[in-house]
Amino acid sequence: MLQIQENVSLKNFNTFGIDTSARYFVEIAHETELTELFADPQWQQTERLILGGGSNMLMVDDFDGLVVRMNIRGIEHRISHDDVYVEAGGGEVWNDLVNYCVAHEYAGVENLSLIPGSVGASPIQNIGAYGVELKDVFHSCRAFEIATGTFRNFSKEDCKFGYRESIFKAELKEQYIIVSVKFHLSLVASINTRYGAIEQELQNRGISNPTIKDVSQVVAHIRVSKLPDPSTIGNAGSFFKNPVISAEEFAVVQAKFPDVVNYPAADGGVKLAAGWLIEQCGWKGKTVGHTGTWKNQALVLVNHGGATGQEVYNFSSQIIDSVYTKFGVTLQREVNIIS
Numbered sequence: 001m002l003q004i005q006e007n008v009s010l011k012n013f014n015t016f017g018i019d020t021s022a023r024y025f026v027e028i029a030h031e032t033e034l035t036e037l038f039a040d041p042q043w044q045q046t047e048r049l050i051l052g053g054g055s056n057m058l059m060v061d062d063f064d065g066l067v068v069r070m071n072i073r074g075i076e077h078r079i080s081h082d083d084v085y086v087e088a089g090g091g092e093v094w095n096d097l098v099n100y101c102v103a104h105e106y107a108g109v110e111n112l113s114l115i116p117g118s119v120g121a122s123p124i125q126n127i128g129a130y131g132v133e134l135k136d137v138f139h140s141c142r143a144f145e146i147a148t149g150t151f152r153n154f155s156k157e158d159c160k161f162g163y164r165e166s167i168f169k170a171e172l173k174e175q176y177i178i179v180s181v182k183f184h185l186s187l188v189a190s191i192n193t194r195y196g197a198i199e200q201e202l203q204n205r206g207i208s209n210p211t212i213k214d215v216s217q218v219v220a221h222i223r224v225s226k227l228p229d230p231s232t233i234g235n236a237g238s239f240f241k242n243p244v245i246s247a248e249e250f251a252v253v254q255a256k257f258p259d260v261v262n263y264p265a266a267d268g269g270v271k272l273a274a275g276w277l278i279e280q281c282g283w284k285g286k287t288v289g290h291t292g293t294w295k296n297q298a299l300v301l302v303n304h305g306g307a308t309g310q311e312v313y314n315f316s317s318q319i320i321d322s323v324y325t326k327f328g329v330t331l332q333r334e335v336n337i338i339s
């Protein structure tokens with residue numbers, strides 16, 4: 001039996017720890033409950049927010065609609081020769097899935113260790129870290145279409161994955177609820193240690209032939225040393241995307257700032273490090289009111305305690321303005337703004 005609660009505080013449901021509330025709140029543990037919920041015209045017509053771990057959201061205002069918290073659990077796998085297909089419920093904790101795969105020696109997700117949030121949200125922004133993106137291991141997902149009350153499978157091509165993008169953030173925004181995700185992993189490890197400080201940390205540990213468990217542990221170690229733990233200091237990870245600009249635009253920036261941190265991007269574009277741009281504007285470690293940027297990573301905005309969503313949002317606008325004024329580059333927010 002579905003339990004719709006009223007006037008529920010969302011403070012413990014978003015990693016920023018912003019104290020807003022939801023007019024209505026329901027938790028979904030089985031996909032049949034979605035069918036039941038949206039068969040009722042009242043909920044079809046009410047504004048909705050699909051919530052996983054709340055680790056990629058900034059709640060600016062109270063939500064005057066229905067929050068649907070996904071809690072569908074379960075992890076299953078099937079092995080075919082060297083291929084492993086792992087399917088997980090949308091409400092599974094992402095890092096529990098990673099730990100399951102690492103423990104079974106199913107290779108592919110180890111570089112994505114310790115990313116907060118749920119399995120169901122992972123395709124929404126095509127999560128990525130340390131040289132691997134979700135799309136590299138994604139097979140398909142099953143999703144519920146709210147308007148029709150039907151389920152549909154999405155292949156990798158259907159999802160139109162891009163850098164922190166998918167069809168679920170674009171033309172199908174807020175139309176589908178992901179109930180499970182299937183991953184294509186391998187029994188044969190293809191270790192990727194090229195990105196960030198992984199190789200250095202492996203060397204520090206005297207590991208020359210790393211296993212996927214080694215990579216997972218090293219990635220987790222680096223992340224803990226760099227990023228604030230949301231359970232002690234509210235944040236949603238990288239607040240902005242790394243901007244991708246054309247080669248011509250890059251030439252202009254580089255002429256003025258020869259040491260600008262950059263990486264090649266798709267279609268001849270150039271990706272700039274948003275954290276570096278923000279740092280150059282003097283924001284790293286700055287506190288403004290109850291908010292600020294993290295001392296070790298300017299790309300991460302934090303709630304020092306008692307910040308409102310509006311305060312964090314206004315602060316992020318100040319950063320966007322100053323990066324634009326200095327570099328002529330417009331930062332886009334990666335975090336979903338809920339208002």
Ligand SMILES: Cc1cc2nc3c(=O)[nH]c(=O)nc-3n(C[C@H](O)[C@H](O)[C@H](O)COP(=O)(O)OP(=O)(O)OC[C@H]3O[C@@H](n4cnc5c(N)ncnc54)[C@H](O)[C@@H]3O)c2cc1C
Binds near residue numbers: 053122126127
């Ligand atoms: C400390 C920290 C570090 C982070 N590091 C990274 C990183 O390295 N790489 C990275 O990519 N991200 C990172 N993030 C961001 C975040 O972890 C990911 O975006 C994650 O996938 C969000 O999952 P969630 O369940 O918390 O989603 P939520 O914040 O609950 O939701 C995010 C969006 O997805 C929608 N959504 C959620 N679940 C579903 C569903 N089942 N069906 C349909 N829509 C849904 C929501 O409506 C919302 O629009 C980090 C966050 C933190 C706090």
